[in-house]
Amino acid sequence: MIKDHRKNHREVSLPHGTLHVFANDEVFASLDHKVYEMADNNLRIPRNVHMSYTPDAHVGVGTCIGTTAVWNMSDGFVSPSIVGSDIGCGMRVHLTPLKREDIRDKSLRREMIRMIEKYVPVNERDASHFRDIRVENIVTEGIHGLPSKYVPDHHTPKERRSVTHVEHAKFDFDPSHLDHVPDKIWSRAWQTVGTLGGGNHFIELQAVTVREEKREVAEKWGLFDGQIVVMIHSGSRAWGGMLGPKYTRDFREAMRKWGVGTPDPNLVYAPIDSEQGQRYIHLMYSALNYAVVNRHMIAFGVREGLREVFGSSFEMPVLYDLMHNYALKEFHRNRPMLVHRKGTTRALPPGHFLNPKAYRETGHPALIPGSMGTSSYIMVGEPGGAKNFWSICHGAGRVRSRRATKETVTVDQFAQSLKVGTEEEILVNQRTLESILDECPQAYKDVDQIIDSVVGAGLASVVAELRPLAVVKGV
Structure with a gap:
């Protein structure tokens, strides 16, 4: 049964509970x-x-992917499967003083790339350039450990x-749990x-178009x-990527002993207050610290590269950094x-107490x-987001698997979508x-339809549209 609330919000009744769909x-x-x-399987997790x-x-x-799932801290559950394997995966945007006309020349953009x-490093076989960074410092202190x-x-x-314009510069946890991390990780x-x-990881150079109705907000953001x-x-x-499978195995073994499933x-879970649940939550927070540092250091490398193109005075301050694969203790309905x-992606409205100070207003x-x-889009949360625990989309979302894409899309079609051979x-x-x-x-999926869904549901509004000009992909 489907209950239509209008405004792109439906409740779908499934055998084991209710799923809210914003589309x-x-x-x-x-x-x-x-x-x-898959939603019904998730809803089998109690309470x-x-x-x-x-x-x-x-x-x-x-x-x-695209799931928000909530449990009370007092009697709820944590699930590595509802966090995802790339713990702390997220987005980061940096401002530059450059204008579109400054990099219109394709040879200049190729030099920037x-x-x-x-x-x-964009190839999996290439190691970090930052060998003087101590992993134990960054997984416990986040950006403060650099x-x-x-x-x-x-x-x-x-x-x-660097620490005020990010969702979190440091996630606090009990570092004694790090004793359980294998040496190979x-x-x-x-x-x-x-x-x-x-x-799907990338670095993109993008050109901004501000939405007129949000021009004042955009100007405040720079x-x-x-x-x-x-x-x-x-x-x-590697930190989150190797922790995730390890603790998925631990959860699966514990579930067998408890006689649940x-x-x-592939769907595993444990009570928040269990030994397995607590260890996972603490080590997940260590991976969130690693993730925000990793994006910070990628941005540091981008700045160093662009300084070789535009001079040593080139700066690119961070606009914001936030995640879309995690489980976080938050206060909703006056309870943790x-x-x-x-x-x-979390999208908080103006005035919300969880906003960083820089973005409280x-x-x-x-x-x-x-x-x-x-x-791509830069959005801001609206008061209506409360009905979805301040969660919105994290991107366009795949419509085809990787294998299906290779079987159905030609290289020529791909090239046409990138306007290969033209000035654009x-x-x-x-x-x-x-x-x-x-x-x-x-x-x-069509990202414009995704954004229309979010805006129509009253979860968030668009501040600016970003058109890609150059893309750096990893392989």
Whole structure:
């Protein structure tokens, strides 16, 4: 049974509970039965407070990407499957003084790409350039654990955007849980700080178009029409990537002993107050620290590369950094709750107490990527977001698997979507488009429909649209 609340919000009654879906008519009609089957499995976890899909929802491992799931801290559950394997994966945007006309020349943009690749490892086999960074410092202290030379504004402690203009510069947890981390994870994590990673991770140079109705907010944030910004998408790399599978196995073993489970063996969970639950939550927070540092260091590398192009005085202050794969203790309805967001982004409205101080008045920027050939968006939360625990989409969301994309989309179609050979070409760093065909725009939903769904549901509004000009992809 479906209860239609209008304004792109429906409640879908499933055998084991209720799923809220935030999508316009076109997107809602496109959701297949598998996403509902996965939601029903998730709802078998006892005492769920809220479960929802944002319009970018699509099938994942154990849980759909695009899921928000909430339990009370007092008697609830934590699920690595509803966090995702790339713990702390998220977005980051940096402002630049450049204007679109400054980099219209394609040869200049190619040089920018080349210099970015010089300072940011984009191939999985390439190790970190920052070998003097101690993993134990960054997983416990976040950005505060970095050597000062890697924090561009360390000399102005009262105006350190590096720590004030991020969702969290440091996640607190009990470091004694680090004793359970195998040596091989420490070793591998040391090699991946400041590296991009493959799949859908990227660095993009984008041009800003401000929405007229949000021009005042945009100006307060430092955005203007034609401005070039740098968008970064990456996560916790080896640290989170290796922790996730390890603790999924631990949860599965504990569930067998407890005699509980679901029809999906990839869906695991444990009580928040259990030994397994507590250990996972604390180590997950260590991965969130690693993730925010990793994006910070990617941005540091981008700045160093662009300084070789535009001179040593070139600066690119951070606009915001936030995550879309995590479970965080938050206060809702006057009680502490554990909010899982797997491929969903927190979008707080103006005045909300959880906003960083820098964005208390306006609400913080919510960073929503599109695909290589389509717009990305910077949004801000609206009061209506309370009905979805302040969660919105995290991107366009895949419409085809990687294999299906390679089987159905041609390289010529991919090239056409990037306007290859024209003055408006979106440049990419890869030597052949075939190597990244599974990340082509045709693999993703129509991002404009996704944004329309979110805006129509009253969850958030658009502050600026960002058009891609150059893309650096990892492989």
